[in-house]
Amino acid sequence: EADIYQTPRYLVIGTGKKITLECSQTMGHDKMYWYQQDPGMELHLIHYSYGVNSTEKGDLSSESTVSRIRTEHFPLTLESARPSHTSQYLCASSELSGSGTVFYGYTFGSGTRLTVV
Amino acid sequence: AQTVTQSQPEMSVQEAETVTLSCTYDTSENNYYLFWYKQPPSRQMILVIRQEAYKQQNATENRFSVNFQKAAKSFSLKISDSQLGDTAMYFCAFMYSGGSNYKLTFGKGTLLTVNP
Numbered sequence: 001e002a003d004i005y006q007t008p009r010y011l012v013i014g015t016g017k018k019i020t021l022e023c024s025q026t027m028g029h030d031k032m033y034w035y036q037q038d039p040g041m042e043l044h045l046i047h048y049s050y051g052v053n054s055t056e057k058g059d060l061s062s063e064s065t066v067s068r069i070r071t072e073h074f075p076l077t078l079e080s081a082r083p084s085h086t087s088q089y090l091c092a093s094s095e096l097s098g099s100g101t102v103f104y105g106y107t108f109g110s111g112t113r114l115t116v117v
Numbered sequence: 118a119q120t121v122t123q124s125q126p127e128m129s130v131q132e133a134e135t136v137t138l139s140c141t142y143d144t145s146e147n148n149y150y151l152f153w154y155k156q157p158p159s160r161q162m163i164l165v166i167r168q169e170a171y172k173q174q175n176a177t178e179n180r181f182s183v184n185f186q187k188a189a190k191s192f193s194l195k196i197s198d199s200q201l202g203d204t205a206m207y208f209c210a211f212m213y214s215g216g217s218n219y220k221l222t223f224g225k226g227t228l229l230t231v232n233p
Contacts, residue, residue, distance in 0.1 A: 031219050041206050043223045094219050108162040
């Protein structure tokens with residue numbers, strides 16, 4: 001079944017550690033996104049990608065970085081985790097019709113809940 | 118820039134009753150999409166319903182329907198025959214269809230609790 005997978009589901013890590021949150025999708029979608037969801041549940045776009053080797057920063061400034069070497073894989077990296085990075089991180093991908101004229105919306109992963117202590 | 122406003126941070130409804138969640142948006146564009154997403158507690162966010170702005174007919178998906186008022190820039194979600202499994206955070210979202218990045222702008226969400 002086509003889907004989008006995020007690992008790990010939960011992560012507790014110490015300050016200063018480097019971490020990578022994994023996101024993979026099996027649907028062949030070109031466009032992928034990372035959202036940070038704050039404790040109030042509001043969603044903030046932090047990174048997005050149009051396709052392989054194409055990444056852009058989102059609306060909310062983030063110290064994280066992303067890469068897109070393969071269509072199906074869009075990992076997010078924090079070089080030095082801090083308590084302020086504690087949040088839920090959601091990965092999503094988007095689908096267009098075959099003609100590219102109809103947008104069906106995002107498919108979301110289950111999220112990674114990160115706690116930095 | 119587009120904005121999406123959900124004026125009801127929390128709502129509750131009795132099982133089997135009907136509830137309506139409000140959403141308004143601000144845009145100068147004419148072609149766009151609107152969405153309602155559902156995020157159950159500790160579970161994956163899923164698409165509930167989708168509306169294309171050029172279509173006057175309101176979208177429906179089983180017990181979920183929308184009231185799309187383009188002139189008023191209003192996009193409310195009606196849930197009929199509410200079930201306990203409908204308890205979730207509901208997000209309204211907007212996307213301009215003329216761009217190339219397909220970024221969604223989300224509202225702050227409405228927490229819906231269905232009571233037995």
